[in-house]
Amino acid sequence: MMQYTFAKLRSCARLLVVLLLMMHGSSAVRADSYCFFAAAIPDNSEVLRTVIVPPTSNAMMIQSIRVHAVITHPWVGDLVLRLRNPEGVEVSLLNRAGMPSVGYPGAWGCGGDNIDVWFDDAASAAAELSCPYGQVPILAGALRPFTPLSPMRGLSPTGVWTLIVGDGVAGDVGTLTAACVEMVLVNDCNHNGVADASDIAAGVSADLNGDGVPDECGCSGDFDGNSAVDAADLASLLTRWGACSACEEDVNGDGIVGGSDLAALLSQWGSCGAQ
Template sequence: MKTTLLKSAATLAIVSGFMMPMAAMATPTTYTQASGQAITNNTTIVSDMVINDTGMIDGLTIELDIEHTWIGDLIIQLTGPDGFTTITLMDRPGAPSSTFGNSGDLVFGVPLIFDDAAATAAEAANGGGTYAPDGLLSTFIGSDLAGTWSLSISDNADADQGNLRSWSLNVDVTSVPEPEILALFGFGLIGMGALRRRRQS
């Protein structure tokens, strides 16, 4: 009977070993926050996105639906749920000697995307497109998804204004194994160890 129980424990460890990787598979998810906030001269706006889903971040990009008539005015930053980790996505590209003119406009329907893997740096931005942010979005990898994410946009000059329509986080999330699975896995490992010792004796 004891041997049967030990064998069952070993089997449980093997099954749990398969269950845990399945529970830890990364799942791509998009979270969008509607904003509709005006970006006015020499002011900073903050748009908060509350995410209730749990999981560990495995990858992250961010997309803004934004308009502004002079991209060189803008500093854009993202703060994670811990309230302390902040990265700069873009810091007044081309300023103070911006030569973009009208080509520097951001317009409705043209997304501004930040992706660590992008070939063009944010400081070379001249409108909508995909750019590598000044700070690394990979800074957030391994942190918890749940909580309040904050996007801040500051306008640092006169004359030009704009609007933040919405913004989205595109996240690869690795789910955290349930405590019950961890307990089963631990029990199975104990059983395997006991079975091995029994066979050696």
């Protein structure tokens, strides 16, 4: 009776955790914005702005990314805009919109004023082909970048991000009023470029204790709390082998210390948690 009671309580506790995460959002997934300082855009030249993304407490990777840019300029067909991540991966957000001509009068690209754009791979229209004559700002809303942002997905956000803003033709100047990189970050404790939840769902990683963390990254086998899964923890598990109510060594919570618990412990062998 006692074994049934403890097992049921543990099952109910897990369900409660899941419901709370659904109600309040899990820290395993979040959207963060990092913004660059404003800058004058020199005529027929370029300016660089940087922002530092600090290290996170957990191993995080970029699941999705988009960029918001607000620029005042009397001829947006002069403008180029590039984003470089800390690993040196660079994408072109804008490359002289309307060049070659997309119908705007003249041969110098889109001739309207100003930009207020979310550069987003999922947008239906391309920034390069947009030039709605008479609209101000002439480029606005969600637009696809010149080259996709997708190569930055699956990478770490940590480090120095660089935004390069340039004016490619003499005669006009402008101002970068605001620019931010927005990233949805997810846990990637094993650093394989795949979200932990996806690894677990696909069966690539086990999660026997149901905590949402791949067992190879967790610390559920560190029974003595010394920040390592070692021989002492193995001995503790073996002494509890068999039916066991509410035992710490019952990693998967099925009321029995057995082979699956041993497998979970061995998968965590060494320093506790992802490094």
